[in-house]
Amino acid sequence: MLFFTQCFGAVLDLIHLRFQHYKAKRVFSAAGQLVCVVNPTHNLKYVSGRRAVAANAPEQGGCPQRHATHLPRPPRPHPRPPPRPHRPRPQGAPPCTCPLFSCAWEGRLEVVLPHLRQAHRVGVLQGAEIVFLATDVHLPAPADWITVHSCLGHHFLLVLRKQERHQGHPQFFATMMLIGTPSQADGFTYRLELSASHRRLKWEAAPRSVLEGVDAVITDGDCLVLSTPLAQLFADDGGLAIGIAITAAEACSSQAGM
Amino acid sequence: MLFFTQCFGAVLDLIHLRFQHYKAKRVFSAAGQLVCVVNPTHNLKYVSGRRAVAANAPEQGGCPQRHATHLPRPPRPHPRPPPRPHRPRPQGAPPCTCPLFSCAWEGRLEVVLPHLRQAHRVGVLQGAEIVFLATDVHLPAPADWITVHSCLGHHFLLVLRKQERHQGHPQFFATMMLIGTPSQADGFTYRLELSASHRRLKWEAAPRSVLEGVDAVITDGDCLVLSTPLAQLFADDGGLAIGIAITAAEACSSQAGM
Structure with missing residues (x-):
């Protein structure tokens, strides 16, 4: 009986995944683009003091496999966390914080990727052009959707964060970050694109x-930056599809490790 | 002596204008694009009751001539106005409100353009591709920058509004509106584009x-929508250049009055 229940659950998951994949393909009709279904990582806890918790994996999220999907845990009531310091850290052997809002981990740049893979089960996608499909964007803030892209000889981190910078008005912030130094990041350009009926929004910048x-x-x-009403205009059944493209900046392509 | 002072003032105005024009051309290098320098219209007064004040012209702003520039009046202290009703009005012979935040005028659709030209000295530009250069974007909210474009057989209104939707956090909102009915508006697409070093933001929608x-x-x-920090990334010496393009939507071009 348990076996049949599990089978039924797996079939439901597959149907849900197939539907989401179809939606993303419908939004971005370019042939051959990978679609990554990314689930939210909720702010289940927040440790205000910085301490190394590299092996701790309390959150569930990321994109462990390209087409895997998980049901997010319901958000628990919690006190609002204090704001993180947001200035760049000193450059001399700098400690790097975990890009997830909910994680207090910090460590060296070289171990950010192992931390994300091991602690948060974030998968690494190959390819410079990908459709990032964030699921359940209607869930309350704070929440993160992240995925790692491996292309052009580097690893890039796409972060979509839902956060209330102004009380009662959650917004979405999407950015691409290089798992590398600022000077390496200057050698690339990324583009994010949202598209819906009669509307298109593009953002292009250096990571x-x-x-x-x-x-x-x-x-x-x-x-x-997307306000909640604007995100709703682009969302389809709780999913927000963002087309991603990464290129080497022309002047710096020779130094970018291509 | 007065004559020489006036001449000197005129020369300074021309130098300022030339500088702003050069900046806009540098940002948008496409040859042949018109540059419209648009000054802010501050919310000097607000009449909460709706009454016809068509002939009243207390505000100064808009783009009276293509390359004219004016010093904005300093904002006067005033109580925060009550929010305007923001739902579409009934379609049966609907009254149309003035798109300027500071003006309480209302009237029929056919007299919106004469009102803008006469009461607010808004000039009408010819051309589907224009660079809209909003000046003094550092001035406090609320403020409007508007201009009218005549192309494809219709008049389009570009509105850039600086407003505090959340207390203490002014944002910029840019939109294109058709001086026509909603069904006529569906026949067009507009594109707004901001560009600065390594960054580009594009918005495309039906007006x-x-x-x-x-x-x-x-x-x-x-x-x-631009937050103040994002607007600052794109602004240059208090000027925010927005590239504008209007096209007829493919399916509706035949009905759009081209």
């Missing part, structure tokens, strides 16, 4: 280094 | 009818 922190990028306004 | 009101468009999120 920021993951060393600078997501908070600094949001505070600087150096990202794609 | 909304001026009958629906600017407030409804902002509340629906159906416009380009």
Whole structure:
């Protein structure tokens, strides 16, 4: 009986996944583009003091496999966390914080990717052009949707964050960060594109280094910002599809490790 | 002596204008594009009751001539106005409100353009591709920058509004509205584009009818939204250059009066 129940659950998951995949393909009709279904990572806890918790994996989220999907855990009531410091850290052997809002991990740049893969089960996608499909965007803030792209000889982190910068008015912030130094990040350009009937929104910029922190990028306004009504105009059945493209900046392509 | 002072003032104005024009051309390098320098219209007064004040012209702003520039009046202290109603009005011979935040005028659709030209000295530009250069974007909210474009057989109104939807956090909202009915507006597409070093932001949508009101468009999120930090990333010496393009939507071009 348990076996049949599990089978039924798996079939339901597959149907749900198939539907979401179809939606993303309908929105971005370019043939051959990968679609990554990304589930939210809720702010289940927040440790205000910075301490190394690299092996701790309390959150569930990310994109462990390209077409895997998970039901998000319901958000627990919690006190509002204090704001993170959002200025870039000193450059001399800098500690790097986890890009997830809910995680207090910090460590060296070289171990950010292992931390994301092991602690948050974030999968690494190959390809410079991908459709990022964030699910359940109607869930309350704060929440993160993240995925890692491996292309052009580097790893890039796409972060979509739902956050209330102004009380009672959640917004979405989308940015691409290089798992590398700021000077390496200057060698690339990324593009985010949302498309719905009669509407299109494109953002193009150089990625920021993951060393600078997501908070600094949001505070600087150096990202794609969507109000909740605008996100609803682009969303389809709780899913927000964002087309992503990464290219090497012309002047710097030779130094970018291509 | 007075004559020489006036001449000197005129020369300074011309130098300032030339500088702004050069900046806009540098940002948008496409040859042959018109540049419209648009000054802010401050919310000097607000009449909460709706009454016809068509002949009244207390505000100074708009783009009276293509390359004219004016010093904006300093904003006077005033109580925060009550929010305007922002739902579309009934379609049966609907009254149309003035798109300027500071003006309480209302009248029929056919007299919106004469009102804007006479009461607010808004000039009409010919051409489907124009660079809209809003000056003094650092001035406090609320403020409007507007201009009218005549192309494809219709008149389009570009509105850039600086407004505090959330206390203490002014934002910029840019939208294109057709001086026509909603069904006529569906026949067109407009594109707004901001560009600065390593950053580009594009918004493409169908214009909304001026009958629906600017407030409804902002509340629906159906416009380009810039936070103050993001606007600062694109601004250059207090000027915000927005490239504008209007096209007839493919399916409706035959009915759009081309």
